[in-house]
Amino acid sequence: MSSTIFPVLxxxxxxxxxxxxxxxISLFFFIVVVxxxxxxxxxxxxxxxxxxxxxxxxxxxxxxxxSLHRLFAxxxxxxxxxxxxxxxxxxxxxxAKIAAHWLVTGLPLTLISPVIGLAYNLHGExxxxxxxxxxxxxxxxxxxxxxxxxxxxxxxxxSSLIALIVLPLNIPVMVYGSAAxxxxxxxxxxxxxxxxLLTAMLIIALVFAPLATAAALKISND
Amino acid sequence: MSFNWFxxxxxxxxYGISHSIIKAASIIAVILCxxxxxxxxxxxxxxxxxxxxxxxxxxxxxxxxxxxxxxxxTLVFWAVIGLIFNTRLSYMMAAATAxxxxxxxxxxxxxxxxxxxxxxxxxxxWDPRMTxxxxxxFIYIGYIALQNSITDTRRADRxxxxxxLVGVICIPVIYLSINCPDPYQCAALHQQSSLKKIESNILIxxxxxxxxxxxxxxxxxxxxxxxIILEREKRTQWAQDISKDMT
Numbered sequence: 392m393s394s395t396i397f398p399v400l401x402x403x404x405x406x407x408x409x410x411x412x413x414x415x416i417s418l419f420f421f422i423v424v425v426x427x428x429x430x431x432x433x434x435x436x437x438x439x440x441x442x443x444x445x446x447x448x449x450x451x452x453x454x455x456x457x458s459l460h461r462l463f464a465x466x467x468x469x470x471x472x473x474x475x476x477x478x479x480x481x482x483x484x485x486x487a488k489i490a491a492h493w494l495v496t497g498l499p500l501t502l503i504s505p506v507i508g509l510a511y512n513l514h515g516e517x518x519x520x521x522x523x524x525x526x527x528x529x530x531x532x533x534x535x536x537x538x539x540x541x542x543x544x545x546x547x548x549x550s551s552l553i554a555l556i557v558l559p560l561n562i563p564v565m566v567y568g569s570a571a572x573x574x575x576x577x578x579x580x581x582x583x584x585x586x587x588l589l590t591a592m593l594i595i596a597l598v599f600a601p602l603a604t605a606a607a608l609k610i611s612n613d
Numbered sequence: 614m615s616f617n618w619f620x621x622x623x624x625x626x627x628y629g630i631s632h633s634i635i636k637a638a639s640i641i642a643v644i645l646c647x648x649x650x651x652x653x654x655x656x657x658x659x660x661x662x663x664x665x666x667x668x669x670x671x672x673x674x675x676x677x678x679x680x681x682x683x684x685x686x687t688l689v690f691w692a693v694i695g696l697i698f699n700t701r702l703s704y705m706m707a708a709a710t711a712x713x714x715x716x717x718x719x720x721x722x723x724x725x726x727x728x729x730x731x732x733x734x735x736x737x738x739w740d741p742r743m744t745x746x747x748x749x750x751f752i753y754i755g756y757i758a759l760q761n762s763i764t765d766t767r768r769a770d771r772x773x774x775x776x777x778l779v780g781v782i783c784i785p786v787i788y789l790s791i792n793c794p795d796p797y798q799c800a801a802l803h804q805q806s807s808l809k810k811i812e813s814n815i816l817i818x819x820x821x822x823x824x825x826x827x828x829x830x831x832x833x834x835x836x837x838x839x840x841i842i843l844e845r846e847k848r849t850q851w852a853q854d855i856s857k858d859m860t
Contacts, residue, residue: 542772547762552762555751555755607775610771
């Protein structure tokens with residue numbers, strides 16, 4: 392099993408490294424969105440923490456969707472998708488591609504989130520909850536997003552169509568993710584509930600999303 | 614006795630009986646709608662005192678809400694049948710169902726806003742049921758958008774069928790997540806289901822209207838299906854003959 396995952400993962404990460412503007416773009420998109428909102432709302436220091444959970448999570452969701460259309464597009468264009476699909480372990484290949492997408496978009500954003508949290512006047516426990524919720528939640532966004540990306544390969548309206556398809560399906564992740572951070576501000580006892588629910592979603596998504604993505608890839612690449 | 618289950622799964626033989634289905638379903642829909650509205654306006658008690666007649670929007674709101682959910686289930690049913698047996702007509706059924714389902718989801722939100730304004734004083738509130746209906750509308754729109762963006766019919770059918778299937782798994786999760794993000798604060802404007810407590814005449818009117826919307830969906834979806842069949846089978850001789858007769 393690992394013999395398929397790692398070569399694909401390595402290849403995708405290498406491609407991302409050689410093309411590192413892509414990583415930087417989606418990370419800065421996240422930062423710019425998160426920074427724009429306090430400017431436009433003109434909030435005071437005391438109200439900012441209340442806004443932080445929802446805003447950071449919306450920005451993470453948008454940033455994850457922004458980079459989705461590249462997930463399979465290049466492989467489709469240069470024909471390597473055919474190779475990937477003809478292998479006996481499509482599931483592992485897809486899982487590796489999803490992992491690579493998360494390492495390139497979700498992880499940087501998660502790593503920088505404590506700094507964003509500081510700017511939103513969060514502290515201590517709240518920062519760590521924000522970090523953990525993104526760490527567990529953003530892989531789910533990549534998983535669900537991959538299904539949408541696989542369905543829309545090679546379509547003219549691809550990138551906006553992905554958003555239309557994937558955003559409603561991502562609502563639970565966003566709800567529980569932001570609820571965890573909100574709970575860390577209001578009722579710290581409940582934080583664990585949400586983090587566990589997010590983890591449950593991650594497990595379910597890791598099992599089923601590669602299946603659905605592989606099916607969608609086969610349909611799109613017929 | 615042998616019965617050919619797949620006889621009407623061929624577009625040509627289905628097209629033959631579709632006209633009588635539309636006719637029967639439309640007549641039933643009109644009769645039931647008139648009966649249900651009459652029952653709803655004349656036979657039901659004025660349960661809320663001080664002339665709060667606005668509750669009668671229920672006779673549209675509830676049937677339409679139920680149908681929008683039921684149509685999504687039938688859509689997924691046909692999508693799955695299509696994926697399993699690879700029958701063209703099943704995909705066409707699913708594609709024909711989506712616009713009516715989306716329309717009903719929209720009507721639910723619209724009539725709900727009237728109820729909300731008169732009863733709760735707001736047009737819209739982020740109550741769990743309202744939000745999940747809105748998300749159902751989004752999922753319908755996503756399905757229709759995906760179906761229409763792919764020019765290759767076969768790929769469009771199968772990709773949107775898969776999307777519908779993924780959606781049906783997500784809907785309960787979405788509903789639960791917005792219903793109870795905080796286990797300690799489950800506030801909602803909608804009450805728990807009160808079917809058992811409702812006065813029987815109101816219930817009768819509601820169910821007559823439910824069957825009216827059901828018959829309406831049957832007629833409209835079959836009608837849309839006929840157009841889809843003719844469009845997709847335009848290369849076949851029988852479809853060309855029909856098109857010639859029409860013009």
